[in-house]
Amino acid sequence: MTLFILLLMPLLGGLLAWYSERFDAGLPKKIALLSLLLCWLPLIPLLSSMPFDASSLPRSQWLIDESYPWIPFFNINAHLALDGLSLLLILLTLLMGLVALSSAWHEITKRTGLFYLNLLWTLAGVLGVFLAIDLFLFFVFWEVMLVPMYFLISIWGYEQRHYAAVKFFIFTQAGGLLMLISLCALVGIHYQQTGILTFDYLILIQNPISGDLAFWVALGFTIAFLVKLPALPFHSWLADAHTQAPTAASIILAAVLLKTGGYGIIRFVLPLFPQASIQLAPFMMLLGVIGIIYGAMMAFVQTDLKRLVAYSSVSHMGFVLLGCFAFNIYALQGAVMQMLAHGISTSALFVLVGMIQHRYHTRDLNELGGLWLNLPKLSAFGLFFGIASLGMPGLGNFVAEFLILIGSFAQYPKLTILAASGLILAAVYSLLLIYKTFFGQTKRPHDSKIADTNTKEWCTLISMCFILIYLGLHPQPFFDLVPITLMKLSFIADDIGALL
């Protein structure tokens, strides 16, 4: 029952926050904070009992597994389960929820109750996505998490918020519908082959389907996740969604919603369609590499700060795609690590952009400049996270990108060399970001009332720095958490050898 409590907590918290707005405007954010902190309770016993040394791996892959009947006719049951991979991503979600909350503390003033309702419900949807094991339930959470995010962008966004919100919704929805059809096809084929009608991932994984129809079904799933991951042809929603979303929403969007795509590929596409994903692998890796380079090139010419960071996450997620389809243990661990590190470093950049926008009311790079003179602390953080996003060793992003590249080098050396050029391009746009905002001459007279980071902002940012450094220097506990899920996938790699 703990997982259902974990899901219900933000839902109820959201409702309470919205209802409490009647009494006092300041109440909703406190309730939101309380409900987010309460979400950590069900995880504490888990984390403490987690053996952090690499020797004793947890006996079965699933740490908690709960299932209740939901639609008996289709044999769909509300089946939630937690394993190392989803535990990591849930920790990231809850953490980023707190960060989003802290950045929205002062920024959102009108209709705060509704804002926190939508924020908490998006988080609940994302938690559901990471926990759902029943494919139907996964699809339901996949679509439901979009609705509150749509409201977040379209009510509290900036100038073109409606256009961006609708574009975001329709892109992901189109992918979702494609996934629904491939989901039904998968269940139909599985039913024909084995006579069991089930949507349960654990049963479906036992005898994966193969054949040319399986290829199309796998493609359906992958396209839905590529839209969310923003891989190349489907990435144009991300830039608009990020530029028009309020800071808290773009933090949740960057840190967590993008990861559902990566999580989906690792959890569903690779194990369910081993044959098809082997055939898909070269195209997807090529797509990943093009995404890396294209994202970096796009980020290089942007004048809007948020668009620059948005395109940089297109480039970073290109690495995740490369890692997922390289089919060996290093690349997969690297992909998981990249999701975590990117989540933290990009949302930190968004917090900073939010703080700059809150103080200077502009995101245009040509108007910003020379912030180091007036806001040394803020600029120092900006420098740190800009350097982190270009993959400086000793920080999380480097370990992830290194593992991904070393893993994919074994499969496709030429492709990896092209991807490695992405490291140079990453340096190009990150340095551009740092130089255009923090260094150089200030273009506007300094008025003293613009304060440097206050203590709340300082704590969030410094905690994110420590996490990134911890990820970079001591990633071992994170590697120990997800071995079993990824071990299965890398077994595929062994018989790939025979194939290729």
Place this chain on the structure above:
Amino acid sequence: MTDYSSLLALVPLLPLFSALILLFSKLPKLWISIFAVGSVASVALISLFLNVIFWQQSDFVLTSSLGTWINLAQLNINFGLYLDPLSLVMITIVSGVGALIHLYSTGFMYQDSDFKRYFTYLNLFISAMLFLVLADNLLLLYLGWEGVGLCSYLLIGFWYQDRKNNLAANKAFLMTRIGDTAMAIGLFLLFTQLGTLDIQEIQIKAHAVWSLTNDNNNNTMASLCCLLLLGGAVGKSAQLPLQNWLPDAMAGPTPVSALIHAATMVTAGIYLIARNSQLFQLAPDVLYLVALIGTFTLLLGASAAMVQTDLKRILAYSTISQLGYMFLALGVGAGASAVFHLMTHAFFKALLFLAAGALIYSLHHEHNIFKMGGLLKKLPVVAVSFAIGCAALASLPFTAGFFSKELILAQVIASGHSGLWWAAILGAFFTAFYSARLFFVVFLGPTQLSPNAKPTKSMSLALVILSVLSLFGGIHPEGLKNLMPQLDTDGLSTLQHWLPILLPFIAISLAWWLFKTKRFGKPVPTFMQGVHQLVKSGWAFDHLYQTIFVSPFKYLCQVNKGDFIDLFYRLIEKTSGRLHMAFSQFQNGQLRRYNASLVIFCILAFAWFIRGELML
């Protein structure tokens, strides 16, 4: 023998801790300098102590580990430190020269408002360099490698107000980043081929795996790895393809140029090749390439230095050419002499930079040498140290520079590359010429600018120590000899023996003659104008890269600013809007049109039936 591994562990960590303390604390300037200089000085003492202990043994190894970093299936990497004669020499240079430069910059940077930020970066740099030098596996080396690159970026762009400095810093970071990526790809190749990244294991396994497989031991995989590692080294040590970032890197404060762009960071490339010398043995063609790169770079650097007018750019180009000498030595297989020259070069080039710093400090930031003159009497300490530095640079006999450069030239002849020897000789001639020119123009002749501020005590102290070192520092460290290959240099002909010794004197007299006839500052005759400009801009590599790489990339990105994939989706948007218009045209409220729609359906359905009939 007591275990010194905990002492070794302290070496890289001390500057790191002091950097963190400086970062997070609000100390007055005095305490900042105490912490900064103290930490680096203590590391210098530790390295001297280690030198004393390991003086007798020629092959000693001291390792210590600070914890595991990554251990997945085969890739198990930990923060391991590995001390052997080569890295002992390196940490002595880094910490010794580093401490002196820290001492010097307490005086130099005293009036600067960002005093704390400066020393944090400097300490961070020293700790990254120590990690680089002491790393026992290539990944930790890569960590130090990038850390050093980062600190050089931060320090070059230290005075961030000025747009020029930032661009120089970006250029430096990106050029070295290109080299680092090549090195990273080398790391991937090594791991996939040999299954490990531990340096010593690589040397052993490389010999075991590759030398057996084919006969002429010129295995392509080995040369590919070495080529990629060479890419990294070339990027970091500013060799031929990636060298034009170093002259612009002079935008940073002068002690930074002294520390990073003369003594320590630029030598990382040489250290990398020296450290993997067994691996490089397996790829003789790559070694020859290293020698070639060394020769071309030393000629390029020396010729460019001859025509520069900016004091620091002359020293920058001279560093490039001296590094070229070290690469040449490595290329011909004389690793020990390369490292020996590296040591002596660190001393006299640091001395020259610091002296130049003192000059600029006192001539209120004037860089153009033709605006200075006759400063011999006004700044005696600076003048004397500058003279000793130029002497060592020109490798006049009995200076530290002389011993190391002669050794290299001898080794080049012993290895049979006479062509390269003649180029090296020509380079030596140019070096002697420009150092003499530099000294005469700055210190002799009519005084144009009068110095206002005297260098402080700490600056003069640093200058004196360095002058002593560059005069008597030419002791060839024992441990190096047997760690790395050494060629016996006794079979030299008299010409090959005496020419390198006499050459500097000829060059100095030529420079004296030109100075006396006041031809130095004059504009060059018209027909030489083009060549003069070409050489002055560092053989136009900047212009070359701008046209080949930078502007096409910028143009391509600018063209695609609207993200043509997004245009595709906007097109879909427009067509659906137009389709809506088209269909709603039908809804014009005419009842007779609605009746007609029913009839049209009948006709269409019947037509489909007939089509079906005809098809059968």
Place this chain on the structure above:
Amino acid sequence: MNVNYYPAFILMCGALMILIQLCFKRSHITSYLISGLSLFLALLTQFYLQNHADTSDVLFVLNAQTSFVSLLLLMVVGLIWAQLYHWLKTINEQKEEYYLLFLLTTIGGLIMVSSHHFASFFLGLELMSLSFIGLIAYCGPDQKAQEAGIKYLILSALASAFILMGAAILYLQFGSLSFSNLLPNTSSQILPPWAIITAIIFIFTGLFFKLSLVPCHLWVADLFEGAPLVTAAMLATLSKLAAFIILWRLVTLGHWQQYPLIIDILSMVAIASMFIGNFLGLLQKNLLRLMAYSSIAHFGYLLIVLLLINNNAIEFSSQSFNTQTLFFYLVAYLFTLVGVFSIFMQLPKIKTLDDLAGLFWHHPVIAITLMLLMLSLAGIPLTLGFMAKFYLIMAAVSQQLWLVLSALVLSSIIGLFYYLRVIMAMLKTPADELIFKDINSSGSSLSLNILILFLVIGFGVFPSSLSQFIQQISG
């Protein structure tokens, strides 16, 4: 008198009572109560008949499926009836006749829904159409209603003529008018084969007009806009439900699926109406016209059910699963539609999207209900609409109808855009407050909204009870 006729019989008595009451003294409230009572009684008897009615005679088939459909019909009419009184008060016409026509249309619907013979079908069809004309042109002075009435009169007469011609030809060929024995295996080949085909095409034209599928869809937007709101609601739910049941019975009982031509026509019409319905609604500003175009699209989706050739091999594509899909989709769509129309009834002055601006910030309950209904129409999970679409996709995927499925996906994406436009309009900052002044958030409308929310979201999140019930009745 067969016990299954009682519901229609009760409604007839109600209508007669209203007529008699008209002669004595006109009173709005009594006719409202009479019609309500008769509807309630009919609903009760229908509910009672639900689990043991399995007789069928020449004209009517009265098995569990038809009783379920008539139950659904009566429930939908009951929901519309609930707001009739409040709505009729706002128009200055004679009120009683409306209830009379209202009951007559329901009787027509009941007849049509349970008929499997051309005579009974024709009877029900005409009863419903003619009383609809009365309902549409009810408000005298309103020119738009007049125009809509005339259009509906001419078009429905034309459609009935087409259906009758088709029926006559089939009667000539097969000698019998009941749906089940239109089998083409009779020996005597009286008419050339093309005549049979024209007959079927004529019948399809008539039915496609009633269902407003693409080639004959032009009228529906004008009718929704012109007709009074309650009549539009009746048109959208009642007449289309009855017409679709007839089409479904014709195609399945008559085994018309063997003709490849019919399958082609059906799939082409389905795809066309999905696309054109959604494209028409894309940038539509008028809310009622928007609902009309969305109903074109939705019946395009529903047409897929007719394409499912039921070979009982795979459990999913068995006959019973296809009927389950049909009924589930009908239930979901009709309840959502009734919900949307009851919301429109509560917002009298709001005609176009721009009037909706800012509704969310003044009347959150109404706005949230409309929002969830829009999401249900779009097919977003945790709503009844999504479950219906899921059933549809499961059935279609197990039959490998890839072309139609891709059309479904593309058109529902296009449809999503204008459903989002409605939601977006409500979230905009309100232009001026006065437009929302006269919305009465009285107790009855609030409870109705809660009921609709319960139906659409309750069944959306926990559809197991509904799917169980439908599984039983569809055998």
Place this chain on the structure above:
Amino acid sequence: MIPISWVFLLSLSLFVIGLFGVLARRNLLFILISLELMLNAVVILFIAASRYHSASMANSDGQIMYLLILTLAASEIAVGLSLVVHMYRQHHHLDIDKLNKLRD
């Protein structure tokens, strides 16, 4: 004995003429008249078909359908004429092309 196909063609042609009348005429009254014509065409076919089938299968569905259609036509025309009167009172013309206030 007239072959049934002739009757079929007669009724089909009458039907098409009526259809043409509905489409071509602009006056509402004439549209109603042509609708009548179409219904009568159907009636002919029904009676002929029932006559044709009564010999072998003795069913008179056709004639019953005739009665139904007749009543339908009458009621339809009644409603139609009421609308015609109403339209005339408001618009003073019967031209349906002018009735296009309801448009997209």
